[in-house]
Amino acid sequence: MELENFKELWNKDTGQELPEISLEKQREIHSPLQMLKVNMKTEFWLMVITLPLLFTNIPFASADPNIRTISTFVVVLTLAFIAYFYSRFRKLYTLLRKNSINTNYDLFNLKTQLLISKEIYISYYISYIPLGFLLSLIKVSFHFDMEYNLAIFGVSLLITLLLIAFLIKYWIYYMYGRYIDDVVRLVDELNGIELPAPPLEKKKTWFERSQKFLMNKWGLRGNILNTVIWFVSMYIFFIVFLTLVLLIFIILGTKLGFIDISTLQRALNRLN
Numbered sequence: 001m002e003l004e005n006f007k008e009l010w011n012k013d014t015g016q017e018l019p020e021i022s023l024e025k026q027r028e029i030h031s032p033l034q035m036l037k038v039n040m041k042t043e044f045w046l047m048v049i050t051l052p053l054l055f056t057n058i059p060f061a062s063a064d065p066n067i068r069t070i071s072t073f074v075v076v077l078t079l080a081f082i083a084y085f086y087s088r089f090r091k092l093y094t095l096l097r098k099n100s101i102n103t104n105y106d107l108f109n110l111k112t113q114l115l116i117s118k119e120i121y122i123s124y125y126i127s128y129i130p131l132g133f134l135l136s137l138i139k140v141s142f143h144f145d146m147e148y149n150l151a152i153f154g155v156s157l158l159i160t161l162l163l164i165a166f167l168i169k170y171w172i173y174y175m176y177g178r179y180i181d182d183v184v185r186l187v188d189e190l191n192g193i194e195l196p197a198p199p200l201e202k203k204k205t206w207f208e209r210s211q212k213f214l215m216n217k218w219g220l221r222g223n224i225l226n227t228v229i230w231f232v233s234m235y236i237f238f239i240v241f242l243t244l245v246l247l248i249f250i251i252l253g254t255k256l257g258f259i260d261i262s263t264l265q266r267a268l269n270r271l272n
Contacts, residue, residue: 012143016045032179038220039175040089047082054078067138074134081131085124100241104191111187114180121176125167132160159242166238175227200217 055075095113136156204212207230214222253259 030181033096034220035223036176037093039179039227040093041095042224043175043260044086044089046228046231047086051082064081070134070138074131074138078131081124081127085120087116088120091256107187107190111184114183117170118176119205120167121172125164129161131158132164135158155246163238166234174205203250 092113095110136153139156159262208225208227211223211226212225216222216223250259250261250264255263
């Protein structure tokens, strides 16, 4: 926030009585806040259900004790990241449940916490890049000298990067980013801060259309159902799409003679 904007907010909040927020504007703010709370609960339970899948490919039963030690280290580090993030996640959820948005101080505090939490959320997913790198190394047992191991490492790391990029660009925006933007816009509007020209209205995505349809039928439960459906659908699509791309690449490589299918099969068998 620019210095002049900060001074403006400060001057509004240092009077004898803190300026009250109208009930109409409170309701307008509570609408995106309600969606944030629902999405936070939905994501928490999705994480609880899918967390075991995160560790299914970690080679705890490897014959190499060094691999087992590194695998254990990766799991502990991952759990530490998750514990820290969800402690902040819970703190924000508790703040949103208070529903005490009556003064400019409440608004300023809410806006600050939302923006900080958004950046922490992005950092949380970025922190999985080095973990993905380490897991990709574990996948090939740190041996790049064996046939196709370098290619397998590269593909594993690329899949991790693509997944994280997708989560940051789409998941964060549709689950939280657009609602945080709405709250920030309303807070700035209430404090007389000049807002940039609104962007041209984009055509609604399939996610937004299905969300509106299901919420009209079942309210907030429809939003939860929409999130779960899209989460599962995108998970399946991601696996199928990458499988098809890899199959096409292998077939073309075999036809052009730079991939030996029997050697590649032996390399993949070593991973199991």
